[in-house]
Amino acid sequence: MVNWLLIALISWLSSQSSHYLITRSWSVVRATSLVSLIFICLFYFLPFEVARILSIAAFGGSLLGGTEPGKFTFKQMTVASFLYSLLFVSLIPWMKDFGGALGFTAFISCILTHYLKLFKQKSKGIKMKWVSKDHWS
Amino acid sequence: MSFQLFITKFLAFFFGCFVCHWLQLRFGVIPVAAAALTGFAGSFLHLPKFYDRKALHAALYAGSFAGMTSSHILLGLPYLLLISMIGTILFLWSRPYLNGFGGKLGTISFLSALAVMLWRSVW
Numbered sequence: 001m002v003n004w005l006l007i008a009l010i011s012w013l014s015s016q017s018s019h020y021l022i023t024r025s026w027s028v029v030r031a032t033s034l035v036s037l038i039f040i041c042l043f044y045f046l047p048f049e050v051a052r053i054l055s056i057a058a059f060g061g062s063l064l065g066g067t068e069p070g071k072f073t074f075k076q077m078t079v080a081s082f083l084y085s086l087l088f089v090s091l092i093p094w095m096k097d098f099g100g101a102l103g104f105t106a107f108i109s110c111i112l113t114h115y116l117k118l119f120k121q122k123s124k125g126i127k128m129k130w131v132s133k134d135h136w137s
Numbered sequence: 138m139s140f141q142l143f144i145t146k147f148l149a150f151f152f153g154c155f156v157c158h159w160l161q162l163r164f165g166v167i168p169v170a171a172a173a174l175t176g177f178a179g180s181f182l183h184l185p186k187f188y189d190r191k192a193l194h195a196a197l198y199a200g201s202f203a204g205m206t207s208s209h210i211l212l213g214l215p216y217l218l219l220i221s222m223i224g225t226i227l228f229l230w231s232r233p234y235l236n237g238f239g240g241k242l243g244t245i246s247f248l249s250a251l252a253v254m255l256w257r258s259v260w
Binding site: 015027028029030032033034036037040052055056059060063064065066067068071080095096097098099100101102103104105106107108109110111114 | 167168169170172173174176177179180181191194195197198199202203204205206207209210235236237238239240241242243244245246247248249250251254
């Protein structure tokens with residue numbers, strides 16, 4: 001549980017930092033790789049076993065932050081990081097031999113967040129319609 | 138023109154894949170550090186505007202993700218070439234779709250690694 005919370009926190013931090021750099025007109029490749037390198041260097045010197053997993057989580061988190069600016073708000077990016085950490089804990093042990101597994105996990109969490117956003121917008125629209133109908137009758 | 142486009146993207150993808158894999162095998166660098174180093178160094182490659190610099194950097198970074206694949210799956214140069222070939226085809230095919238979502242390049246590499254794994258299990 002503590003490990004998962006740490007993973008969620010680190011992936012949130014790395015996704016927000018790479019997303020911040022991208023909004024400052026950095027190229028996606030440079031921003032995500034630099035953030036990953038910083039986190040990897042930070043965790044490399046920590047003597048805990050969980051540090052290695054955290055550096056891997058940070059790498060995937062930075063890829064999540066590579067989302068186009070304006071696509072997600074701060075809250076939506078937080079939701080995406082949370083989903084990513086859940087997927088990371090449950091999926092990565094099964095896919096660790098495959099390159100791109102972290103990116104794939106980040107991509108799934110992005111798509112899920114996007115559909116959650118659409119679903120929320122749709123449900124809001126229906127509610128507003130209902131309220132206005134009720135109001136006028 | 139389209140053949141030239143394929144070749145340039147293939148070379149970028151293969152270069153990223155090869156360098157990332159080589160860093161792991163030769164110097165024992167952990168896969169995430171190898172991919173991040175390859176991507177960061179590759180993002181400074183200056184090429185003429187004709188070559189669509191951004192797309193080449195993206196292909197190189199996608200290649201570095203593919204290079205993270207375990208050496209149990211990527212057994213040598215032919216497999217590196219195969220994964221780069223599949224990755225480049227997927228990269229070019231997916232260009233108009235799902236742009237702007239983080240992790241798209243990783244997904245391309247993941248699917249290529251999965252395809253190589255399937256290839257190995259079939260042949």
